[in-house]
Amino acid sequence: MSILEIKNLHATVETPEGTKEILKGVDLTIRSGETHAIMGPNGSGKSTLAYAVAGHPKYEITDGELLLDGEDVLEMSVDERARAGLFLAMQYPVEVPGVTVSNFLRTAKTAIDGEAPALRTWVKDVKGAMDGLRMDPVFAERNVNEGFSGGEKKRHEILQMELLKPGIAILDETDSGLDVDALRVVSDGINRVKENTEVGIMLITHYTRILQYVKPDFVHVFVGGRIAEEGGPELAERLENEGYDRFLVGAGS
Amino acid sequence: MTTADLKGAENIGDPSTNGTVGHAAGAAPAAARTALDGAASAAAPELEDEALTLPGERAALNRGARRRSFDLAAHPRPTSGIEEWRFTPLRRFAALFEDAPTDDREGDPALDHQVEVPEGARDLSVLAPGEAPRGTALVPEDLPAAIASARTEQATHLVVPRNRALAEPFRVEITGRGAERRGNAHLVLETEESSSATFVLNHTGSAQYAQNVEMIVGDNSQMTVIALQDWDDDAVHIATHHARVGRDAKLKHIVVSLGGSAVRVNAIGEFSAPGGEVENLGLYFSDEDQFLEHRLFVDHAAPHCTSDVAYKGALQGKRARSVWVGDVLIRKEAEGTNTYELNRNLVLTEGARADSVPNLEIETGEIEGAGHAAATGRFDDEQLFYLRARGIPELEARRLVVRGFFAELIQRIDVPEIREHLTASIESELARSMN
Numbered sequence: 001m002s003i004l005e006i007k008n009l010h011a012t013v014e015t016p017e018g019t020k021e022i023l024k025g026v027d028l029t030i031r032s033g034e035t036h037a038i039m040g041p042n043g044s045g046k047s048t049l050a051y052a053v054a055g056h057p058k059y060e061i062t063d064g065e066l067l068l069d070g071e072d073v074l075e076m077s078v079d080e081r082a083r084a085g086l087f088l089a090m091q092y093p094v095e096v097p098g099v100t101v102s103n104f105l106r107t108a109k110t111a112i113d114g115e116a117p118a119l120r121t122w123v124k125d126v127k128g129a130m131d132g133l134r135m136d137p138v139f140a141e142r143n144v145n146e147g148f149s150g151g152e153k154k155r156h157e158i159l160q161m162e163l164l165k166p167g168i169a170i171l172d173e174t175d176s177g178l179d180v181d182a183l184r185v186v187s188d189g190i191n192r193v194k195e196n197t198e199v200g201i202m203l204i205t206h207y208t209r210i211l212q213y214v215k216p217d218f219v220h221v222f223v224g225g226r227i228a229e230e231g232g233p234e235l236a237e238r239l240e241n242e243g244y245d246r247f248l249v250g251a252g253s
Numbered sequence: 254m255t256t257a258d259l260k261g262a263e264n265i266g267d268p269s270t271n272g273t274v275g276h277a278a279g280a281a282p283a284a285a286r287t288a289l290d291g292a293a294s295a296a297a298p299e300l301e302d303e304a305l306t307l308p309g310e311r312a313a314l315n316r317g318a319r320r321r322s323f324d325l326a327a328h329p330r331p332t333s334g335i336e337e338w339r340f341t342p343l344r345r346f347a348a349l350f351e352d353a354p355t356d357d358r359e360g361d362p363a364l365d366h367q368v369e370v371p372e373g374a375r376d377l378s379v380l381a382p383g384e385a386p387r388g389t390a391l392v393p394e395d396l397p398a399a400i401a402s403a404r405t406e407q408a409t410h411l412v413v414p415r416n417r418a419l420a421e422p423f424r425v426e427i428t429g430r431g432a433e434r435r436g437n438a439h440l441v442l443e444t445e446e447s448s449s450a451t452f453v454l455n456h457t458g459s460a461q462y463a464q465n466v467e468m469i470v471g472d473n474s475q476m477t478v479i480a481l482q483d484w485d486d487d488a489v490h491i492a493t494h495h496a497r498v499g500r501d502a503k504l505k506h507i508v509v510s511l512g513g514s515a516v517r518v519n520a521i522g523e524f525s526a527p528g529g530e531v532e533n534l535g536l537y538f539s540d541e542d543q544f545l546e547h548r549l550f551v552d553h554a555a556p557h558c559t560s561d562v563a564y565k566g567a568l569q570g571k572r573a574r575s576v577w578v579g580d581v582l583i584r585k586e587a588e589g590t591n592t593y594e595l596n597r598n599l600v601l602t603e604g605a606r607a608d609s610v611p612n613l614e615i616e617t618g619e620i621e622g623a624g625h626a627a628a629t630g631r632f633d634d635e636q637l638f639y640l641r642a643r644g645i646p647e648l649e650a651r652r653l654v655v656r657g658f659f660a661e662l663i664q665r666i667d668v669p670e671i672r673e674h675l676t677a678s679i680e681s682e683l684a685r686s687m688n
Contacts, residue, residue, distance in 0.1 A: 054642050057634070082644035094639045097599060097630040098658030104643075107653055111644035143657075160643065 002069055002085055002167030002200055004030045004053075009064035011052045022048040024225035025064070030168055032198040035214065037236060039205055040222030041244040046204045047091060049222070050172040053202075054088040055081050068168065083112055085167030089157035089174050096144035101156065102126070104144045105163055112164050129162040133189050151182035158189040161199075169193070170202040175210035187213030208240040223247040315614050316580040317552055321392040323382070325352060325403060328396040337395065340576040340608055342544055345515040348435065348461045349397045349491045354404055356434040363434040364427055364460050368409065371421035374450070375414055379407035380441055387441050390523070391467035391495035398493040398519075401463035404437035408467075411441070413448040413474070422451035422477075422668060429460025432487040439465040444474035444502075451477040451668065457512075459485040468496035470504045472526065477505040479671060483678070484513035486543075492518045498558075500526035507666060508564075510537040510545045511678050517546040524558040524587070533562040533594075535577075536662050536675070538682050539605070541570030549594070550580045553587035562594035565662050567655050568605035569682070578610045579625065588619040598629040599658050601651065651683055 011023040022045045030036050040046050052059045053066060055078040066073040068084055076084060096104065105126060110116045117125075130139065133155045145153055154174050161169050171190070175183055187210060193199055194214075203214060211219075211233070219235040220227045221244070228247050229235065319337075320327060330350050331338040343350075356363040370377055380387040387408050393399035411423050429436065442452050448471065456462070470476045482490060490513055498504050510516050522531040531551060539545045551560040566575045577596045598607035611625040632654050640650035659679060666672050 056638055078638060078641040079644050079646045082642055088642050090639070090642075094635045095630075096636050096639065096654060097632065098654050098656075098660075100657065103653065103657060104640075107645055107649070108640075108643035111646065111649065164643065 001198065002032045003067075004086075004168045004200065004202075005065070005067040006049075006053070007065040007067070009049075009052065009066060010062045011048060011059045012062055013048070013059055021062070022059070022225055023052060026226055028202075028220065028227060030200040030202055032167065032200045033194075034218065035194065035201040035203060035216045036218045036220060037203045037205060037211060037216035038220050038222050039208070039236065039239060041248065042206065044222050045225040046206075046222050047172055048225075050088055050170045050202070050204055053081075053170060054078065054086060079111070082166075083114075087161055087164060087166030087169040089154075089161060089169065089171045091173040091176065093145050093153045093157055095146045097146065099144050100141050101144055102140040105140075105160065108160065109163060125163060129159050129189075132162075132192060133159055134185050135159065150177045151179070151186075154178060154182070154186050155189070158186055158193075162189060162193050165193075165197050166199060168200045168202070170204065172204045173206060174203075175205055175207060183210060184213060190214050208236050211236045221247055315616070316550055316582045316612065317554070317584065319394050321394050323388070323393060323399060323402060325396065325399050328393065328399050330396060337548070337578075340578075341517060341546060342515065342574075345544060346397075346489060346491060346517065348489060349400070349463045352400050352404070353435050355437045362430065363436040364429050364438070364458070364462065366409070366438075367424075367426040367428075368411070369424040369426075370411065371419050371423060371450070373414075373417050373419050374423065375412040378410045378412070380410045381407065386443060386469045387439070387467065390469055390497035391465055391493065393465075393493070394521075395493070395519075397463045397491040398465055401437045401465045401493070402439055404463075405439035405465070408439035408441050410443065411452065412443045413445060413450040415445040415448060415471075417445075417448045417450075419448075419450040422453045425452065425454045427454065427456045427462075429456070429458035429462060429484065429488055432459040432461070432485070432489075434460055436460045436462045437464075438462070439467065441467045441469065442476065442478060443469040443471065444476040445471045446499075447471075447473045449475035451479065453668065453671070454478070454480045455483060456481060456488075456490065457483050457485070459488040460490075462488065462490045462492075464490065464492045466492060466494040468494065468504065468506075470496055470498045470502040470529075472499035473501045474499065475503045475505075477507070477667065479507045479666065479668065480509070480518070481671070482508075482510040482513055482516050482518070484516070486512070486514060488513040488516075490516045492516075494518065494520040496522045496531070498522060498524050498529040498531060501528035503530040503532075505532045505667075506534070508533075508535040508537075508547060509675060510535075510547070511682065513543070513545075515544040517548070519548040519550075521550045521552070522560065523552040524555040527555050527557045529555065529558040531558075531560045532665075533560070533564070534662055534665055535564035535566075536659060537564075537566040537575060538679060539566065539568045539573040539575045540682060540685070542572050543570075544574045544576075546576040548576075548578045548580075551582070551592065551594075553581070553583040553590045553592065556587055557589040558587065559590075560592045560594075563662060563665075564595070565597045565599075565659060566607060567599045567601060567658060567679075568607055569601040571604040573602075573605035574607075576608045577627075578612070579627075580612045581614070581623070581625070583613075583615045583617060583620060583623060585616045588617055589621055590617075590623065591621040592623050594625040596627045597658070599655065600629060600631045601655070602632075648683070652680065655679060655683060
């Protein structure tokens with residue numbers, strides 16, 4: 001059972017024009033088993049929220065609280081947060097030269113669990129998860145994200161989520177740029193993790209399309225660095241029909 | 254055709270570290286400089302290129318046309334205007350451009366040379382200048398090599414007799430006894446017909462060391478040479494390795510440079526008869542203020558020979574520098590040649606700089622294959638964030654990347670104790686600069 005509590009979170013970033021506040025008081029609570037869709041227009045700060053929670057050094061938290069199972073996440077380093085059970089599937093995963101996928105996955109699993117996984121079950125788990133995401137076995141011997149297509153990168157992110165079994169997973173625009181087939185494969189992967197674990201998901205997306213495959217329990221509209229409206233799945237349908245225009249009016253605060 | 258030759262050139266890193274080479278890089282030939290600037294300004298951190306000089310657009314002077322002589326006066330003092338010195342911080346190597354004797358003192362040599370000769374080898378002997386086979390393969394191409402040759406009265410000669418396969422390696426332990434002390438040396442390694450052996454040259458301690466290593470690889474023989482530059486932080490070392498590879502012979506030449514203040518290794522392999530094979534492997538790790546330069550020349554002067562070059566380097570820390578220049582010449586008569594060369598650099602931190610220049614000159618179209626690749630990747634904050642976001646602590650993340658980067662090369666070193674030593678050395682390099 002995990003619970004991520006985001007309370008009045010404010011974050012800034014340094015830009016050439018000076019310090020800029022991007023998160024302006026975010027309140028959100030995600031529990032095990034829940035899927036929260038965070039939807040909003042470009043530039044609203046959705047991705048910043050994801051990176052701020054994961055601990056990217058680019059963002060400074062200026063106010064608010066971030067608690068995972070009651071523990072102060074803001075006091076944790078990036079890798080400590082991951083070991084505490086947070087996972088971030090990145091929108092633009094980076095290449096890591098010299099490190100094969102298989103080596104990377106095993107090292108990450110060992111770091112998260114605090115001990116090396118039992119070889120036999122691990123090999124089976126990796127193979128099973130890769131099969132499920134329709135990834136060719138040769139994939140495991142390629143360097144992390146090196147020469148991966150957009151779809152391969154996203155599958156690789158979901159593969160990690162399946163294997164690392166986080167308490168809370170933040171999926172940052174995992175659906176962007178995918179064709180329908182790839183989106184289906186990735187969504188199936190997310191749904192498998194939801195079925196097999198207690199994961200709580202923060203699903204950040206710009207488009208409503210993925211919500212046809214991954215059903216959210218809650219939908220939050222994110223505008224101007226904070227949550228502007230909350231509701232159930234029906235809110236997504238409304239956004240589908242009306243777009244974000246309604247929220248953009250007067251949101252320039 | 255300098256431009257074509259340099260098309261594959263690239264460098265990456267902090268341009269401000271050019272200051273450490275100062276005039277050296279600045280004085281590159283205009284055409285070459287343009288090519289380099291072009292590569293350096295490319296936005297992509299990865300670069301793969303094929304810089305081929307094809308028949309018909311031959312370079313005016315090929316790499317094989319470089320002047321060779323034992324006469325010191327035949328070699329100009331290195332300057333930044335000379336192509337083969339343009340990346341080198343000349344001031345740091347200045348002592349080795351002086352025609353000075355080895356600084357041996359009564360009962361206190363400048364460098365200790367301990368030679369362990371394995372069972373089955375000939376007893377250690379020495380060769381005077383001009384006494385064959387000394388000088389049959391290595392004729393100096395530059396001033397430091399000419400000085401090292403002229404200043405070495407007695408070259409150590411290690412020989413494997415005909416048809417003999419030695420299980421144990423020759424071990425040559427070279428220990429410098431002071432950073433201010435000059436040493437000159439010439440070593441002749443020889444595998445006679447159909448023999449096989451491994452030679453390990455291990456350099457530790459500190460010195461200003463000008464060294465020639467001459468390799469006579471007899472017909473149908475197999476020679477492995479492993480040169481480890483494990484010097485203390487203040488050593489300065491210029492080495493010229495020159496091999497003549499006989500008919501159906503194989504040379505596996507491995508250079509590992511981890512220590513020293515400034516190290517330059519120039520490795521030349523010449524095929525004198527058909528059927529020869531050369532495998533050149535190199536591994537280097539440059540850290541703060543360290544300069545490591547590796548130059549290679551594979552001279553395909555005979556048909557049906559194979560060469561395979563793979564050098565990999567990691568750089569970490571301020572003003573860490575590396576230079577790799579790989580020249581391959583496929584002469585007109587070298588039909589059926591198969592050659593590939595690769596250089597990979599991994600820049601781990603800001604402020605380090607790697608230069609990489611592969612040159613391939615082809616004078617015949619009748620070859621089996623020729624290719625090269627040079628690329629420099631940067632391990633940056635985003636990669637670190639990615640790995641840490643998967644629970645991997647920072648030191649472990651760097652280890653993971655560096656180990657993975659070198660793993661394939663280390664596996665190609667056949668001596669287990671050296672593999673282990675290398676793995677441990679790389680770990681300690683990482684740990685040291687992480688603190």
